Amino acid sequence: MSLEHQYAGFLDSKLLWKDNSLFELSQFKLHHSNIDTSKELSINIPHNEVLGKRIEHFFEHYINNSSHYKLILKSLQIFRNKITIGELDFIIEDLHNKDILHIELIYKFYLYNPEKSNIVLERWIGPNQNDSLLEKVTKLKEKQLPLLYRSETIKKLNELNIQANNINQKVCFFGNLFIPLSYQNKKIPHLNNDCIQGFWIHKKDFVSDKYGSLEYFIPQKKNWIIHPKHNKIWYTYTSILEQLQTQLHKKKSPLLWIKSNEDSFSKCFIVWW
Numbered sequence: 001m002s003l004e005h006q007y008a009g010f011l012d013s014k015l016l017w018k019d020n021s022l023f024e025l026s027q028f029k030l031h032h033s034n035i036d037t038s039k040e041l042s043i044n045i046p047h048n049e050v051l052g053k054r055i056e057h058f059f060e061h062y063i064n065n066s067s068h069y070k071l072i073l074k075s076l077q078i079f080r081n082k083i084t085i086g087e088l089d090f091i092i093e094d095l096h097n098k099d100i101l102h103i104e105l106i107y108k109f110y111l112y113n114p115e116k117s118n119i120v121l122e123r124w125i126g127p128n129q130n131d132s133l134l135e136k137v138t139k140l141k142e143k144q145l146p147l148l149y150r151s152e153t154i155k156k157l158n159e160l161n162i163q164a165n166n167i168n169q170k171v172c173f174f175g176n177l178f179i180p181l182s183y184q185n186k187k188i189p190h191l192n193n194d195c196i197q198g199f200w201i202h203k204k205d206f207v208s209d210k211y212g213s214l215e216y217f218i219p220q221k222k223n224w225i226i227h228p229k230h231n232k233i234w235y236t237y238t239s240i241l242e243q244l245q246t247q248l249h250k251k252k253s254p255l256l257w258i259k260s261n262e263d264s265f266s267k268c269f270i271v272w273w
Contacts, residue, residue, distance in 0.1 A: 001226050007043075145169050175191065200270070
């Protein structure tokens, strides 16, 4: 599996919502119909770079190779008394209408847990239950986006000849959603259903009667965005059980790629909780 496979997965990712009124956050949409993903990427990414940083590299590469946008700055750290108070992900220019955009980039994996809350949007949680959709939205609205208008930020931007009051703010919030088996073929409310990537189950439900005849692979997190069809190594049910147990013992919910036949693949989280 290559960097090109990761980039193709990034480009194929879907924005988590389509209606900007949902969270009162305007989404930045990528236009990549003319991008050739078969070309070798001219991106230098350290082998052990985590997924979030890889996504930033891919977004930067997309902007730099777009005729629609120009990158002005990225990862601008803001300080107060030599202490970092935050960072602006990207500021770019729309070359068509000359708008200056501040974009916060988010790439998340969420599982729908109906038992979590009576409020539908509160049910979307991270695979290990240590984050949630609404927590991230709150952080965006109360901390990350308002950072643009802090006096320290305005001063820094002025030094770069950028006027904060001329900047439009957007988020580029990609989502990969996993639902319970009982929710398959159901339409989920509020969010973009094209983001549904697979399902999740508890370890006790991963039984040989149902899953014993299939093949499996546990990808590293940096490869979670890759389509399973690019994988060449597959394990039997018995072999994968040992690998699963190692991760579950550490209270980590692994992503499992499932191969039914040469042309049929699916994704599943096995949760520890």
